[in-house]
Amino acid sequence: MQHESQEKPRLNAFPIFMRVEGEVVAIVGSGDEALAKARLLGQSSASLRIVAKNAEPALLDFIARHRAVHVEADYAHEHLEGAVMVFAATADETLDTRIVADARRMGIPVNAVDRPELCDFFTPALVNRAPLAVAIGTEGAGPVLAQMIRARIDQMLSPSLGALAGLAASFRDAAETLLPRGNPRRRFWSDFFSGPTARAVAAGNLSLAHDAATELLLSRTPAVGHIALVGAGPGAEDLLTLRAQRLLMDADVIVFDALVPEAVVAMGRRDAERMPVGKRKGCHSKSQSEINTLLVALGREGRRVVRLKSGDPLVFGRAGEEMAALRDAGISYEVVPGVTAAFAAAADFELPLTLRGVTSSMVFTTGHDLKGGTLPDWAKLAISGATVAVYMGRSVAAEVAGRLIESGLSPDTAVAVVENASLSNRRRFHGTLADLPSLEARRDLSGPVMTIIGDAVAGANFDRSEALVAQKPTVFGQDEALVSAAEGKAR
Numbered sequence: 001m002q003h004e005s006q007e008k009p010r011l012n013a014f015p016i017f018m019r020v021e022g023e024v025v026a027i028v029g030s031g032d033e034a035l036a037k038a039r040l041l042g043q044s045s046a047s048l049r050i051v052a053k054n055a056e057p058a059l060l061d062f063i064a065r066h067r068a069v070h071v072e073a074d075y076a077h078e079h080l081e082g083a084v085m086v087f088a089a090t091a092d093e094t095l096d097t098r099i100v101a102d103a104r105r106m107g108i109p110v111n112a113v114d115r116p117e118l119c120d121f122f123t124p125a126l127v128n129r130a131p132l133a134v135a136i137g138t139e140g141a142g143p144v145l146a147q148m149i150r151a152r153i154d155q156m157l158s159p160s161l162g163a164l165a166g167l168a169a170s171f172r173d174a175a176e177t178l179l180p181r182g183n184p185r186r187r188f189w190s191d192f193f194s195g196p197t198a199r200a201v202a203a204g205n206l207s208l209a210h211d212a213a214t215e216l217l218l219s220r221t222p223a224v225g226h227i228a229l230v231g232a233g234p235g236a237e238d239l240l241t242l243r244a245q246r247l248l249m250d251a252d253v254i255v256f257d258a259l260v261p262e263a264v265v266a267m268g269r270r271d272a273e274r275m276p277v278g279k280r281k282g283c284h285s286k287s288q289s290e291i292n293t294l295l296v297a298l299g300r301e302g303r304r305v306v307r308l309k310s311g312d313p314l315v316f317g318r319a320g321e322e323m324a325a326l327r328d329a330g331i332s333y334e335v336v337p338g339v340t341a342a343f344a345a346a347a348d349f350e351l352p353l354t355l356r357g358v359t360s361s362m363v364f365t366t367g368h369d370l371k372g373g374t375l376p377d378w379a380k381l382a383i384s385g386a387t388v389a390v391y392m393g394r395s396v397a398a399e400v401a402g403r404l405i406e407s408g409l410s411p412d413t414a415v416a417v418v419e420n421a422s423l424s425n426r427r428r429f430h431g432t433l434a435d436l437p438s439l440e441a442r443r444d445l446s447g448p449v450m451t452i453i454g455d456a457v458a459g460a461n462f463d464r465s466e467a468l469v470a471q472k473p474t475v476f477g478q479d480e481a482l483v484s485a486a487e488g489k490a491r
């Protein structure tokens with residue numbers, strides 16, 4: 001698989017949501033720092049104990065409005081007694097350090113303002129749609145960044161979300177009683193949060209929302225299976241379409257090929273079952289007919305399946321066979337296009353696939369059909385100037401070059417090769433058709449490789465590409481050119 005080799009950095013602080021209802025949270029400090037924490041915690045139903053001998057007016061005002069407990073005394077460790085969380089916010093380093101030590105001795109997690117090294121926990125930037133909350137953390141590294149992200153998420157989430165989540169809470173028991181666990185229950189909730197109920201809440205009509213939710217709950221029909229054949233794109237997870245992402249978030253099962261990167265599979269719903277079906281050279285994998293059977297069976301079980309294929313599902317993806325099997329079995333399906341490898345490779349090379357005055361057609365091929373005695377039609381297109389994108393072409397590179405040259409395409413025709421298109425570890429190579437055979441013997445390419453051949457390739461940007469063959473072979477005749485290219489690869 002084309003996983004990035006470097007490991008993902010891990011979180012040193014793990015986000016959780018802690019129950020504070022009715023619990024005491026102690027904040028020590030009289031000024032702005034204490035007020036900021038008081039405001040943050042004031043969004044919860046914790047009972048605030050503010051230890052401030054000479055509280056500033058704004059803090060006094062907060063205490064009055066929130067009916068917080070005000071301890072008007074010099075700090076003493078007894079003030080932390082019974083608290084579940086402590087904030088040292090005195091702006092006095094020595095005192096904060098003492099508070100931290102006291103809290104730790106008493107076994108209470110503590111946060112010291114602006115002293116990440118003294119913190120047992122960090123406070124997030126918070127988007128509050130109670131009971132729903134989005135907390136953004138940077139482990140103390142970038143509060144400004146956290147605030148910027150907070151502002152963006154705040155814009156994205158409708159103010160009515162809180163009310164919707166509240167309504168959901170009031171339906172939870174009923175849903176658990178009436179709907180079997182798993183699929184039906186999950187489907188109810190996904191309709192609840194996206195259908196008429198959500199729309200009624202957004203329109204401010206809670207009683208209509210309540211009716212819509214009740215109807216949804218009582219009118220549950222058995223789940224109908226559905227298979228989405230989804231293009232995962234060439235590898236980069238942000239080249240996935242929004243529709244693909246939505247389906248992934250809603251899937252019961254994700255059936256994926258080896259070429260689909262883990263990062264894309266990981267974008268699926270957390271509880272979705274993940275089924276790799278291989279299709280990798282040298283690894284055990286399911287046969288195409290086993291995959292067809294699997295999809296049909298999942299559909300019959302009433303599951304929502306995302307069948308993830310690399311690139312576009314309809315380009316060398318054997319989607320035709322899967323669709324035929326689903327049609328025969330009467331199972332509903334849809335196709336979601338993806339960015340095919342040829343497009344990703346062209347983008348990586350800034351290569352115009354059609355070029356005004358140069359070429360106006362393009363060919364998607366595997367080159368594997370060149371092995372037979374007769375030249376396939378696409379070879380004629382290539383000779384007449386079409387841009388040719390060769391999928392799975394590494395092992396037939398010499399065949400492709402040889403046959404095309406033999407049939408009259410100039411050995412000087414430009415060629416661009418991209419390994420791992422769209423990924424950060426991609427490699428780009430340029431050369432001519434005469435250089436192409438060298439690809440077959442390269443041992444340094446382990447990822448998927450896309451080859452693009454044609455005059456339009458000359459319009460690409462070669463600033464970031466390596467020569468396909470270190471030294472250009474001299475072209476004596478076509479055969480010699482291939483031989484000398486083959487020698488080039490041995491170096």
Ligand code: SAH
Binds near residue numbers: 390
């Ligand atoms: N359905 C896929 C193609 C599957 S065939 C699509 O539309 O892209 C597999 C071939 O696709 C590989 O052998 C390789 O030629 C090409 N390919 C897939 N991902 C690629 C990538 N990231 N970079 C270069 N080529 C890729």
